[in-house]
Amino acid sequence: MRAGMGAGEWFRLINYERLYFMIQRISGLYMFFYLIFYRVLFDAFVSPSLVSSFDLTPAGKVLAALFLVFLAFHGLNGFRIILIEFGVIRGWPLRDPIKNVPGLRRSKSHLVYNILMIIVAIIALIYLPYLVAFGGVFRP
Amino acid sequence: MSEGTIRLIFLALALYVIVMIAVVFLGLLPMYVPLSEVLSSNPITVYPEGVAKVNPTLKVLEATIAAAWSTHGILGFRRFLSDLAKTERAMRAVNWLTVALLVVLVPIVIYAIMII
Numbered sequence: 001m002r003a004g005m006g007a008g009e010w011f012r013l014i015n016y017e018r019l020y021f022m023i024q025r026i027s028g029l030y031m032f033f034y035l036i037f038y039r040v041l042f043d044a045f046v047s048p049s050l051v052s053s054f055d056l057t058p059a060g061k062v063l064a065a066l067f068l069v070f071l072a073f074h075g076l077n078g079f080r081i082i083l084i085e086f087g088v089i090r091g092w093p094l095r096d097p098i099k100n101v102p103g104l105r106r107s108k109s110h111l112v113y114n115i116l117m118i119i120v121a122i123i124a125l126i127y128l129p130y131l132v133a134f135g136g137v138f139r140p
Numbered sequence: 141m142s143e144g145t146i147r148l149i150f151l152a153l154a155l156y157v158i159v160m161i162a163v164v165f166l167g168l169l170p171m172y173v174p175l176s177e178v179l180s181s182n183p184i185t186v187y188p189e190g191v192a193k194v195n196p197t198l199k200v201l202e203a204t205i206a207a208a209w210s211t212h213g214i215l216g217f218r219r220f221l222s223d224l225a226k227t228e229r230a231m232r233a234v235n236w237l238t239v240a241l242l243v244v245l246v247p248i249v250i251y252a253i254m255i256i
């Protein structure tokens with residue numbers, strides 16, 4: 001297996017762990033730039049009214065919906081990674097006996113979390129863009 | 141600082157952000173406004189401006205979340221850049237850039253939350 005492909009490594013899809021990894025990286029980058037440069041620097045220091053009015057345009061809503069969907073996936077998958085690294089979900093690599101591909105981490109708790117994660121991610125994919133498009137402005 | 145320590149800080153900050161955002165949305169906000177209103181509003185308008193308007197004291201909590209979130213983001217950006225760095229010298233530059241971003245952006249983010 002070739003290594004050291006730089007960013008090209010992200011797109012080498014082999015199994016669902018690699019797919020999660022790719023989405024995790026892309027969503028992290030998107031959220032970093034969206035939050036730091038758009039929501040914080042531009043909103044707080046350049047023109048809050050311009051940001052508020054742009055948020056109401058279709059383009060602003062698409063960016064916000066994308067941010068929220070990415071946030072949901074990034075959080076769910078990040079929590080899975082934390083559970084694995086802290087030893088809560090104890091998985092072990094299961095290798096294909098013939099194909100030379102990286103082993104998938106398998107355990108019952110990991111499988112259950114994966115299923116829950118996919119269900120919540122699908123709900124978030126529908127509910128969060130709906131809220132951005134049709135949800136009211138929060139005025140306490 | 142070792143890579144293991146950086147990773148531990150990275151994950152601990154992520155955990156803090158995940159837990160505290162859930163606490164703010166599902167625990168603290170419903171003490172002031174009905175949960176149904178929180179869950180039917182555009183989330184972009186709830187956090188951080190809406191939370192700060194509900195109770196200005198919550199801004200301090202929001203600032204800690206924002207500081208943790210931005211630090212996690214900058215450390216994540218370091219991971220992205222380290223995928224591109226192919227030499228020791230490039231990695232040193234990435235580390236310096238990370239320190240510079242932490243020193244500049246984290247106080248700005250806290251300030252931006254506090255002036256809402």
